[in-house]
Amino acid sequence: MTNITASTPWQTLNHLAAELDGQHMRDWFVAEPSRASDYALSACGLNLDYSKNRINTSVLDALFELASYANVEAQRDAMFAGEKINSTEGRAALHTALRNFSGDPIMLDGEDVAPEVAATLAKMAAFTQAIHSGEHKGYTGKAIKHVVAIGIGGSFLGPKIMSEALKPLHTDACKVHFVANVDGCHIRDVLGGLDHTETLVLMSSKSFTTQETLQNTLTAKAWFIEQGGSQKDIAKHFACVSSNVPKAVEFGIDPDNIFPMWDWVGGRYSLWSAIGLPIALCIGYDNFEQLLKGAYAMDEHFKTAPMQQNMPVILALLGVWYRNFQGAQSHVLLPYYHYLRGFPAYVQQLDMESNGKQVAQQGNSVNCATGPIIWGSEGTNGQHSFHQLIHQSNTLIPADFILPLTVYDGDSEDAATHHAMLASNCFGQTQALMQGKSYAECLSDLEGKEMDDQEKARIAAHKTMPGNKPSNTITCLKLDPFTLGALVALYEHKVFVQGAIWGLNSFDQWGVELGKVLGNQVLDGILGKRELNQFDASTAAQIEAFRAAQK
Template sequence: MTQLTASPAWQALQLQAQRIGDQHMRDWFAQQPERAGRYSLSDCGITLDYSKNRINDAVLESLFALAKQQQVTSKRDAMFAGQVVNHTEGRAVLHTALRDFSGDSIWVNDSDVTPEIKATQVRIKAFVEAIHNGTHKGYTGKPIKQVVSIGIGGSFLGPKIMSEALKPYWQQGLNVHFVANVDGCHIQDVLAGLDHEETLVVMSSKSFSTQETLQNTLTAKDWFLRSGGTQQDIAKHFVAVSSNVKAATEFGIAEDNIFPMWDWVGGRYSLWSAIGLPIALRLGYEHYEALLKGAYEMDCHFKTAPLEQNMPVIMALLGVWYTNFFGAQSHVLLPYYHYLRGFPAYVQQLDMESNGKSVAAEKETVDYATGPVIWGSEGTNGQHSFHQLIHQGQVLIPADFMLPLKVPNQDATHHAMLASNCFGQTQALMQGKTYEEAYAELEDKGLSEEKRVSLATHKTMPGNKPSNTLLFEQLDPRTLGSLVALYEHKVFVQGAIWNINSFDQWGVELGKVLGNQVLDKIQNADAALDLDGSTNALIERFRNAQ
């Protein structure tokens, strides 16, 4: 056993899981009319109803004891204080500093980072306003009407999904396109419909050498030059978010149009940095700043609320409860709002890249599950496909349902139907349908007794399937900022409990290194095929097809 699984708090939770055993949430709701109010809380524009979970006061008490045993609060405070919590890379983790509106100094390696953060935000605001008011023009004097944002991972998902989610707040007259995949079909399709004289390319890569991002940017540069632009004109049409100023200027980007990145900001947390420039271009700086302020409000809640009233802590502990004590291997996110449809993909990277680990901080191989598989889709589409597995499958899949109470320019009937499906699904997952209920429904249907019994058996649903419901007054930029920060902190708390480093990603790095080795052998026909037999055969097959 590892230190964690042998600990008193872990052992107590195993006993709690045995005690609630076959107890059913349906009965709990019947016995406790106040249950929904007891297990819900609101802050930062978000209401979390976690009453449809397989928990009671004793379970929660044991879960909070686990959080205290694992020193969640001291680990949280160390992160906010700029201490080196990413110990494998020797780095602080301070994406929260990028959205800090307290006015306090934030120190990293004896240096206050707030002046540079604020200066960068001033530059972003000025650049965005210059694009919107037409002061920044293309080389032929035309205003910029199209933006191509090129990145990968967090520098792609963050800007793209936040921009999609806030479509009602888009600036008119400026379109933003997002490209990540190195598959040339995507960048070529995007560029084919654009006028190079009215297009701005935003290249986001800390090193200015990320393979996919650099290749797509080189393709965009070639398109720009072939369309009539010159190397000198690139300065008006290309900007970069990068630490590598030398490489960016050699590419042709004006130094004034290179926005910084910092080692203490991981890619999946980078939308709060200048990586968020495409969001600001899409929404306008005022709405982008509101996004930052919403995240800051959730930071304050996370730092100050008691564990028992702390939204990220509660959601994290519920995830640990199902992952480690009920064998759940995945967690589904179900936004009942079309513009939020990309959010499961965003959280997928955030969670799985952060907590998909098997080594604890003490270099001990873990003997417990860490990050679950994160997946999902928008409601109501999923109800007509994968919800079947959640309702009647043999695997336990906890779910997060999300719904804004008000949406801009929405037909009342559509929104009422959307809400009724959202609430109905959580109710169905919780209460299920007994055999007796299914059997009674089939009365007077003209069925034989044998057929009635058989059909009732198939229509029975066990229920007792856990879910959270997150309601927003409306999904404005401020609330979205809080929502993203909520999931960031949830992931952090789970990593703290599992005693893993949530801020490195060595599995990602390995694939990049090996991919570059394979690329060299693909492009160099004389290179020896000295890899494993399968990879050698695949390379040879690809070479012969060219």
């Protein structure tokens, strides 16, 4: 692919951006009675209303041409085929194999990985059942009532946020506690309230050497032994997800309690693998399988739907439109559902770790803006803080509003009232962002107020909201495991499409890797294993100050 910014579709989009400047969505809704239905799509239990965007058919046509120019469909097919699209690490990105229910072979380097995936899922199902039934007992004969899931990055965010999102389905059989931060306050707080004889520690680290994860696991091991357990008893109270089986066995973990990880699954795509075991322990394996099936349904939609009716493609192209042709630097996610409050953080890692890059596949620098800043918060809290900036500042911030139309406890009158208020705020915000409020309307509101015309004009100016602020609204009947799986896969594929258009490798994370390496070097400096003259002056001074404070 040649320089995409020199392509005809890119130049057409530049022209259209200038042409639409000054036009307002409010007028388009008046002129186009069918706009809401024309720019709407349903797939896999999700409904997308993208009518409140600064687009028309000409913009969409040019965006689809851009996707065609970038060979998005061919790149998509290469991913599903197990080709080594992670070119800098020589790996496939085959996380979709973890949720493939087609029954067909899934080939990687000439071998079918489907049997190994199926075997791992069966092992997860059996382990979950053993914990929930009480069959798996600790060294004193007590059933496991608490699981401490230790990970970092994708091996923490995915399981934790998906488990939170499905809280109404949590089992009473055991409670899962998540720990990621290497700050000792967290692990000590979690362990401090637990009985070690009823606790299982589940550690997730592909290498079994990840600094934060290993340290937290060692702390948990020390706690377990201090409380009365022995090295031999570790086998009944510790499990792990890792590809480093020898290290795990040396630690004391029973080989039967070691679950595999694969190089062709990146951390931020790993919740579908054994990394998702904490989710199964929270909600039961059958519900975890429904999560996989929802993602599989979205995979099939992404693979087969024409681009013009393809939900991940449409979301991705809208993001490209705002990032590259409207000057947007960030994108906000606004889940109007308390249990989905962690979703912006999940997508933040997924998107920014995948596409926060400045080098194209060929090694040359990209010459356009790439991954946006992803942020957000649950509604309606944000309405009383940062929504002000979205409504009235000069900064363009496209938004995704996410709302389940019903909730698990919605049968009671009180719950129904709460949810109706939540939905009204969600829909009202998208309307306000699009419609705004003109100066004339604000001035009219001040008629009859005891102030002179000059003061009325001043106050009206402050109250004016320009509107024309873009948003998508994503709804589902209920956020069950199936629709949650589809929602996560929707954003995975959106990120992939944008990376394909920008010419990026969305599956490496060298910035993250550098931080790990330097962090380990600094730790050696703090522990006196590395001379301070090997660091820059600022870092050396910080290390020295830290060491002095410990005396």
